[in-house]
Amino acid sequence: MARIGERISLKVLHEKSFGLYLDGGDLGEVLLPHREVPRSAILGGELEVFLYTDSEDRPVATLLPPKVIPGHFARLKCLAITDVGAFLDWGLPKDLFVPFREQKIRMEVGKFYMVYALLDEHSERILATTRLARHLDLTPHSFRAGQKVDLIIYGKTDLGYKAIINHSHSGLIFANDVFQPLNPGESMVGYIAGIRDDGKIDLSLHAPGRFRVDDLETQILTELSARGGFWSLGDHSSADEINDELAVSKRTFKQATGALFRKQKITIEKNGIRLV
DSSP: OOTTTOEEEEEEEETTTEEEEEEGGGGGGEEGGGGOTTTTTTTOOEEEEEEEEEEEEEEEEEOOOOOTTTTOOEEEEEEEEEEEEEEOOOOOSSSSSGGGGGOSSOOOOEEEEEEEEEEEETTTTTEESOOOOGGSSSSSOOOOOOOOOEEEEEEEOSEEEEEEEETTTEEEEGGGGSSSSTTTTTTEEEEHHHHHHEEEEEEEEOOOOOHHHHHHHHHHHHHHHHTTTTOOTTTTHHHHHHHHHHHHOOOHHHHHHHHHTTSSSEEEEEEEEEEO
């Protein structure tokens, strides 16, 4: 069944001068505006579209991918402020509405904000809110230590960076585990570093234990090949220099080079490492 806020394949029913009408099931006939009709469209065929509502709250289809869908978080730019709320750029012809009641702080035109998109139960319109905490950690999680997850940075504290995990829960990346600047809205792959007794989740940007060292070994070998077989990075290098080059701690670097030496893939010299 077709629903507002989802991507779905719909059958082409008939054509008018202003676009194609698609079979939206319980939503009725849904218009795909003429400006978006592909040359390959045929009557009776199907088109994969995203469903939302137009300025008159009628269901409408688009081939364009939105920057956020209901149930997900994203960082979007504020385009306009009216007497009812703000409007954000989410990549579709009709901007995404944020009512004043859903603004934790008043939005300003030209600025970017982390928001959560949702389908309003009363109006059947897609809205956004900056009140993120209301939509995080609502269900018990089943994450396990070492699990690979998708992260979105959404805040910073004295301890580190707050991140959204798989669009459902929140966690913390400790500052001493971060070797590059992180910005709100930035997406990346991370790992569950641990789960505390109170249920709070610690995160890491690096694969845990042996997996992390394995990845680093491959990275070092690739870099050595690109440098002609020798790299002036080694035990003599400072922690800052190693961090700048590989974004890891000196201890992790030494674990990786030690493993490569034992595998007889490199030699460790006074002024660097050399590919065997």
